[in-house]
Every structure is written in structure tokens, then in C-alpha cells.
Amino acid sequence: MRVLIIGGGAAGMVAAWRAASAGHRVILLEANGKLGVKLRISGGGKCNITHDGPVKEVLGAFTKDQARFLRPSVHRFTNADVIALLRREGVETYTRDNGRVFPADRPGSAAAVVAAFQSLVERAGVDVRFRARVIEVEGRAPTLRGVHLEDGGRLEGDAVILACGGASYPETGTRGEALGWLKGLGVAVRPWFPALAPIPLKRPRPEWEGVALREGRLWLRAGAGGKRLADFAGDLVFTREGISGPAALELSQAAETARRSGAAWLGYASVPGTPEAVDLALQFEMKDNPQLKAVTWLKRVLPERLCEPLVVGSGMPAEQRLKDLPKAGRRAMVAAVTELPLGEPGSVNLARGEVAAGGLKLEGVDPQTMRVKGFDNLWACGEVLDLDGPVGGYNLQAAFSTGYVAGELG
Ligand SMILES: Cc1cc2nc3c(=O)[nH]c(=O)nc-3n(C[C@H](O)[C@H](O)[C@H](O)COP(=O)(O)OP(=O)(O)OC[C@H]3O[C@@H](n4cnc5c(N)ncnc54)[C@H](O)[C@@H]3O)c2cc1C
Structure with missing residues (x-):
């Protein structure tokens, strides 16, 4: 033939x-x-x-x-x-x-x-x-x-x-x-x-380009605080336009599907605990270690380059100590490690x-x-x-x- x-x-x-x-x-x-x-x-x-x-x-x-x-x-x-x-x-x-x-x-x-x-x-x-x-x-x-x-x-x-x-x-x-x-x-x-493509973010963080989040889990939700649609355990790296790395690639198809249906939102959990458990641990830390800086607490889990911007971005001074941590600041710190908000994905490029x-x-x-x-x-x-x-x-x-x-x- x-x-x-x-x-x-x-x-x-x-x-x-x-x-x-x-x-x-x-x-x-x-x-x-x-x-x-x-x-x-x-x-x-x-x-x-x-x-x-x-x-x-x-x-x-x-x-x-x-x-x-x-x-x-x-x-x-x-x-x-x-x-x-x-x-x-x-x-x-x-x-x-x-x-x-x-x-x-x-x-x-x-x-x-x-x-x-x-x-x-x-x-x-x-x-x-x-x-x-x-x-x-x-x-x-x-x-x-x-x-x-x-x-x-x-x-x-x-x-x-x-x-x-x-x-x-x-x-x-x-x-x-x-x-x-x-x-x-x-x-x-x-x-x-x-x-299996990088995911652009509606609000990218180009200043974090090259920073990696490791050994956590990327979550896809139907909107901020919405139902969890999919997740993938793996590393993630910030790019100029959004996120890449194994977790981003693996969730890109689901993220694009959710985006096209009208509601998609991404967050990265660097620690496995629930927000309630992590909040409790933070409250103990506030009592035991009141002079510890919020930035230092975050650095235990998150890459250094992210920590100060996260503290300042949630309305606290860079030097904020745990002893007089405002409630909103505490919530933001817990969120940063249990589900760092990455926000809405943009259109994933075929x-x-x-x-x-x-x-x-x-x-x-x-x-x-x-x-x-x-x-x-x-x-x-x-x-x-x-x-x-x-x-x-x-x-x-x-x-x-x-x-x-x-x-x-x-
Ligand atoms: C950056 C990147 C990294 C990857 N890394 C891996 C990896 O490490 N491991 C893994 O398992 N997979 C990986 N993949 C996926 C893998 O390469 C593909 O799934 C695989 O090559 C598909 O094989 P294929 O023969 O079907 O298509 P291809 O390998 O893409 O071959 C198709 C061929 O058809 C030719 N062609 C297309 N249209 C026509 C036409 N009209 N006339 C004549 N010729 C035509 C193209 O020129 C091409 O050479 C990766 C893909 C990319 C893009």
C-alpha cells in the first residue's frame, strides 16, 4: 500500500x-x-x-x-x-x-x-x-x-x-x-x-516576576470566596503577566473553562491547615512572641520578596509587630498563607x-x-x-x- x-x-x-x-x-x-x-x-x-x-x-x-x-x-x-x-x-x-x-x-x-x-x-x-x-x-x-x-x-x-x-x-x-x-x-x-499553559492574571504582579511558591496547592474557585472548582498540589512561579510552573499549567484548562463560564478566581495555599487552625496558631504566637514582626512570621512560609508588600498592602506598617496586630491585618496574614489571593485569571493562550x-x-x-x-x-x-x-x-x-x-x- x-x-x-x-x-x-x-x-x-x-x-x-x-x-x-x-x-x-x-x-x-x-x-x-x-x-x-x-x-x-x-x-x-x-x-x-x-x-x-x-x-x-x-x-x-x-x-x-x-x-x-x-x-x-x-x-x-x-x-x-x-x-x-x-x-x-x-x-x-x-x-x-x-x-x-x-x-x-x-x-x-x-x-x-x-x-x-x-x-x-x-x-x-x-x-x-x-x-x-x-x-x-x-x-x-x-x-x-x-x-x-x-x-x-x-x-x-x-x-x-x-x-x-x-x-x-x-x-x-x-x-x-x-x-x-x-x-x-x-x-x-x-x-x-x-x-498546560501559563495563566495570565487580571491583576498581575510583575514586581514578583521569578518568585516561586513551593510545595503548596493552587485553588480554583468560582469567584472570590466561592465554591472550590479544582485544585493542584505543586509549585508556582510568578511571571510578568501572571503565573506559571507546574500548578498553573495543570489548572490552566480548568481556569479557562471557569473564566469562560463567567466566574473564576485563584488562590495559593502555602500551608495545608484551615484558616481557623492557622488563625489559632497566629493568636498563640501573638501571646508568646509579641515583639515578632508580622513580616518575620510570614517569612517562615512565604518567599521574602512577598512578605513586606503583603504586610504593607493590607494596611499595616512594614515594622508591624504581632502585639498590636489589627484584626484586619491578622485576617490578611492568615489568608496570605492559607490562600494567597491571586485573583481572576485572564484569557489563557492556546x-x-x-x-x-x-x-x-x-x-x-x-x-x-x-x-x-x-x-x-x-x-x-x-x-x-x-x-x-x-x-x-x-x-x-x-x-x-x-x-x-x-x-x-x-
Ligand atoms: C514546550 C513544550 C514542551 C513539551 N514537553 C513535553 C515533555 O517533556 N513530555 C511530554 O510527554 N510532552 C511534552 N510536550 C507535548 C508533546 O511535545 C506533544 O504532545 C507531542 O509532540 C505530540 O506529538 P504529535 O506527533 O501528535 O504532534 P507533533 O509532535 O506536534 O508533530 C506534528 C507534526 O505535524 C506537522 N504538521 C502539522 N500540520 C501539518 C500539515 N498540514 N502538513 C504537514 N505537516 C504538518 C508539524 O510540523 C509537526 O512536526 C511538550 C510540548 C511543548 C509545546
Whole structure:
């Protein structure tokens, strides 16, 4: 069979290698001048390839529906399989304490991962076409006939595999246009939606840029003092426009959903206790240690750069001592450590996400084969599917596993 694969990223390279190894004539169409551009910047250039542990745990990181969909493919090409394959290709890996798997530490390790997959693709005899952006697919259900390229070219194929990724970081080649083609073919899609992205704040604190809040929990509420909607335990870092870091990335999709529905508010708990318990502890401290400065009390939990502005910002002098702490000041101090108000989020930018949520709806794809339902020669894999895992190597594993199965053309 002559197989056209659209997209030479994580999923497309694996699909191409698989299909060509089975004897198919494979043409891999990549819009960029090189393969795996997004892979090269993944994990800050280090590439968190996958997540260690039993397959069940890997799947457990996804939503229930996504996990159910991924189960057959991740069992077919597991995290252990990815690691073993890379080792055979000369890329040793190591696992961090948090289960994240990286290539053995050296500069440009993400590039080594790309080189390994590229070598597999080339050795399998795949015809790789660079700067070949597909602008349209030709045909209709149940059979596609080929694709049209931006340069005016047209290619015929017996099979088409969509591996063109999501819609974040468009500068890496992923512009998300496949959803338009799919809609035109009558395939159900969910519009792209931001995920794993920094969260801008309506009232950012640029003066705190670079300050990190550690080992706490970011809360998303439906408005100040409103119902708790979601939370994530992890670090957070202030940026010029808002917040970033693991906790912000993980809550960005929920924050954007809440913002669009009209009420969203964020706060960061640096200590796990309830406001009542922390208030009680502060009152004991006021008795035991009346000369202690409010700033010093805050510094036990919060980064130094935040403490004086928080004290002054809540109407107290910088030198405020605990002995004559006003009631409003006490409340503000308790809030600062139990739920530091970050306020309303601004609009989360789809382009800055480590993944894009949305894509080809999973119910429209056979999870055993990755074939798009209603078609006899169209498959899809990777981020173009409505899949979005958390940070931790899960998204690449999903791309590798679905790419592997799609490449079997079952
Ligand atoms: C900054 C950043 C860091 C990340 N870090 C990690 C990490 O450490 N671990 C992890 O698991 N995940 C990480 N991810 C997510 C991960 O990179 C993606 O989920 C994964 O690359 C998706 O694989 P894919 O093959 O589906 O898409 P991609 O890797 O994006 O590949 C799609 C390819 O298709 C090409 N293409 C698109 N449209 C067309 C077209 N019309 N014609 C021809 N070619 C086209 C694109 O140029 C691109 O090369 C990160 C993402 C970003 C943005």
C-alpha cells in the first residue's frame, strides 16, 4: 500500500517506521525542514520521553474516557517498550524520583531522541518529504484518495494517517488546520482549547516576576470566596503577566473553562491547615512572641520578596509587630498563607500550552486500530486526537503508542 502520513512529529515518525517496516511504501509529509520540531523543545530541550511505572498508572494520569481510549494502544506499545527501543538506538534513559523518564543527562538530549526516531524512519525506507505542508485531504467517506500540498502538488495514496499534532506552539508547525478537514469530512471534532499553559492574571504582579511558591496547592474557585472548582498540589512561579510552573499549567484548562463560564478566581495555599487552625496558631504566637514582626512570621512560609508588600498592602506598617496586630491585618496574614489571593485569571493562550485540548473526538476512532470510524483508509494518532495528559511524559507516550498502532494500518 502507498501510505501518506501527515506530520513528522512523535506520532508520525513512529507510525511511519511501523508502516514501512511492514512493507508499505510510506511517504512522510512534514511541513518543517526537519522532523520532530516540537519534540526538540519538549521538556525544556531535555525531553521527558515517558513516565515510569505500570501501564495502569500511566493511563491513570488521563481522564477516564481518555484512559479507556488509550488502554489498547499503550498496552501494545508501552512506556517500557519506548525506553527499550531508545536504548537499542543508543539513547540511554534515567528516571527521576517523580517517575519522569529522560534521556541520560547531556546537552541536546531531546535532539538525540529525535535522531533515534529519524534513524528508524530512514532505515525502514520511508520517503520523507520536508517543507510539504498539506492544505487539504481529497476524497470523502468511506475512502480518501490523497492530499493537496501548499506548493500546489497533489499526492495519491491508498491510506492516509493524520499525525499533524495539536494547535499550540504554531511556530513548531502545528496550526491545527486538520480539524477543518475533519469537519468537512463529517467527522466529529472538539474545538481546540488551551491546556498546560501559563495563566495570565487580571491583576498581575510583575514586581514578583521569578518568585516561586513551593510545595503548596493552587485553588480554583468560582469567584472570590466561592465554591472550590479544582485544585493542584505543586509549585508556582510568578511571571510578568501572571503565573506559571507546574500548578498553573495543570489548572490552566480548568481556569479557562471557569473564566469562560463567567466566574473564576485563584488562590495559593502555602500551608495545608484551615484558616481557623492557622488563625489559632497566629493568636498563640501573638501571646508568646509579641515583639515578632508580622513580616518575620510570614517569612517562615512565604518567599521574602512577598512578605513586606503583603504586610504593607493590607494596611499595616512594614515594622508591624504581632502585639498590636489589627484584626484586619491578622485576617490578611492568615489568608496570605492559607490562600494567597491571586485573583481572576485572564484569557489563557492556546498557543503557549504544552498541549492543546480538543481535537478529533475519541468516540469517532477505533481504539484498537486508530482507524477513523466510517472510513476504510483514514487513521489518526497523537495530539490531533482529543487527548491531553498532564505534564510528566504522558503526552509523548500517548503520541508514541497511538502512532505505533496507527502505523499497523489495521
Ligand atoms: C514546550 C513544550 C514542551 C513539551 N514537553 C513535553 C515533555 O517533556 N513530555 C511530554 O510527554 N510532552 C511534552 N510536550 C507535548 C508533546 O511535545 C506533544 O504532545 C507531542 O509532540 C505530540 O506529538 P504529535 O506527533 O501528535 O504532534 P507533533 O509532535 O506536534 O508533530 C506534528 C507534526 O505535524 C506537522 N504538521 C502539522 N500540520 C501539518 C500539515 N498540514 N502538513 C504537514 N505537516 C504538518 C508539524 O510540523 C509537526 O512536526 C511538550 C510540548 C511543548 C509545546
